[in-house]
Amino acid sequence: MLASSWISLLLIVALLLALSWVLLYLGKLNSAAANAPRLLVKTPDDPSCSPTKISVIIPAYNEADNIEACMLAVLESSDWSADWLDVWVVDDQSTDNTLAIAQNLQTTLANPCLQVIAGKPRPVGETWVGKNWACVQAVQQAKGEFLLFLDADVRLKPGAISTALEFVQRSQIDLLTCWPTLVCGCLAEWLAQPLIAGILAAGLDFAQINDSQSETVFAVGPFMLFRRTAYEQIGGHQAVGSQVVEDVELARLIKQKGLTLHCGLGHELGTLRMYPSGSALWEGWTKNWYLGSQRNLGLTLQTALLIFWICTLPWLSAIGLLIKGSLTGFTPLDGIAIALALASILLQYPIRRAIAQLSAIPPHYWWLTGLGGAFVTAIILGSIIKTETGWGWTWRGRSLKEARS
Template sequence: MTLVLLLLLALSLLTAVLYSTKLRRFSQQAPNLALAATPFQPSPPVVVIVPVYNEAENIESCLLSILNCTTLPAETLEVWMVNDQSSDSTWAIAQALQQRLNDPRLHLLQGQPRPTGEVWMGKNWACTQAVEQTTSEFLLFLDADVRLQPGAIETAVQTMQQEQLDLLSCAPAIECGCLAEWLVQPLIISTILIGFNFEAVNDPKTDTAFAAGPFMLFRRSAYDKIGGHRAVADQVVEDVELARRIKFTGLRLKFILGRELATVRMYRSGAALWEGWTKNFYLATQRNLTGSLLFVGLLLLICTVPWLGLLIGLSQIALDGWTSVWVGILMSAASVIALQYDARRQLYPVTGIAPNYWYLMGLGGVAVAAVAIGSIIKTETGWGWTWRGRPLKLSA
């Protein structure tokens, strides 16, 4: 057992060094969209579309953040909330807010049932209905858990204009609340970032495409050209598919960090986190079973093995006293744990995720491994594969 533990810790140290090094390089090189010092004037017409389904916890704060982040008038800015057949109090909360504010920029749309005989996944049907209500030159799609910062809309539109983009997608700063979020979010987000290549995504000569659904700003002409959300109606991960269509059509795509523009708290409970990540994780790998299982193994190696080594080493020393072997095991485990803390510190400047609860990364590794395996099973079988209770399994 001692030899096996030494070997695992050696592999853990090697992978942790690579992990920390790549994350540090990413934090130094990743592009970030800063708030514009002087907003673009005059602003072209822009509509903000928020599709919602059972978002009673989020909808008021989301809409207020949009309306309060800008002074753009109703002639230039429209905000459309589309209620996608919610079964909670989302619609009532939005109506009460509209009556209280009496802001002509805010529009509420009670979404229609999904067309029979057609497959419409996720937010695609709600977004399609909202787009039909407006002719604005720019379409900004936001999730209800996003909170915009002052100047965010003007900055995004100005960037679109200056760089002649057709789709601008920003990754908001990540907020964590419950313990499950602190365990899972830093590990999944950091792993995504380590393997992410902004340069390839933003290079029109490559086939690499990506976008983040919480914040997607389209030029209306480009959105119509690729068929909009109607063209990806049957896609669960519609944001990435829309980005692919933008790029493959020869249009200009840019994906960038947007910590200064917006924040997002993706999940507000352990149950919501489990449902959300098991919905998306395996699809995000394009159903790469080998890659997903390799991810699970590496994550456990980096996060969980050193803590197990530390506990085993301390228990053996308590029983047998100090020996060179167990001292070596403790030093190896401690070295990896120190690298874990360093990685969490590197994550903060680019994602907004503080190093809180970093000492629970061993448990976090187990939790994320469970999410990955659960996502594989759900996606391949359709068992329990849902979003807010709605089944996602496609008909055979």
């Protein structure tokens, strides 16, 4: 009986900590949602508003399911002529039908803005990972004074290009990067993506990121708009060819050169479905997470612990205590612990509402937050193991071991 009481007291302490962290986390999310800069589509889709040429570059590796819709969305987002816009699709030696689909669409549309490149093999003896080599090949041919790099899973909305370009020119920005609306489809996405978006939002300070005097950096790889002169000054993707998390490294170079970085929310500019399956989500986030923390083991483990404590521990405690009570009866200490667990669980809904303001992911399935927390914890721990050992560290089947150094 004494041992049982001690266990109950320890659980109460743990749940008090969980409730405290839940409240702190909710406060950080609400603050981030209130202060996050947002790009709103206001500008008419008229190139005369921003008299300069922009090149849209879409690197693609095994994107047969995405590439056509992405290309069409870019072309339909603007009616600019080839004098103002060129679109470059680079097939990065895909093993599926990506190149054939892109070439077929180019032939069908016969749009002078659109160019499709069959990418060359990566240079022998050099380390190139991710989309970096594909981007380098496109930039060599692109004509724009501004370079917009998009992932194939982005779908631009009408007015997106003119809005982003006008904002960059008006605000004298060298790199604009923003979060499109995040889209979830499968259950794994609903479990993990809102929580991951929440972790990033709570841990990042947009004001610091956008302060040229601060060393804080962040970037959203699927949407990065560079002033070409700035891109060339930092060495472009050539300078980060061996970097897995190349977007953050490019942003870091921008700040190191004294150039201006702006990061914000671009929900009106487009949508983004990052990973359409559980396996793709696992591969993608375990690829990026630990490197994104600059291999900071302490910070990464702390993040895993906090997300488990905030999201999963209350559910495990409530379910465990209810089962115990139904079998052996409830004690007063059990009642206190259950009340604390339920308080934390009920606060998970406003947490998801706050995350929705930052990611545009609706708070569906919020009642699976406990399961989602366990999944995200596993992703974070898996990322540490993969990155440090190279075991199973891949992206779309390509090994990343050579990028570990």
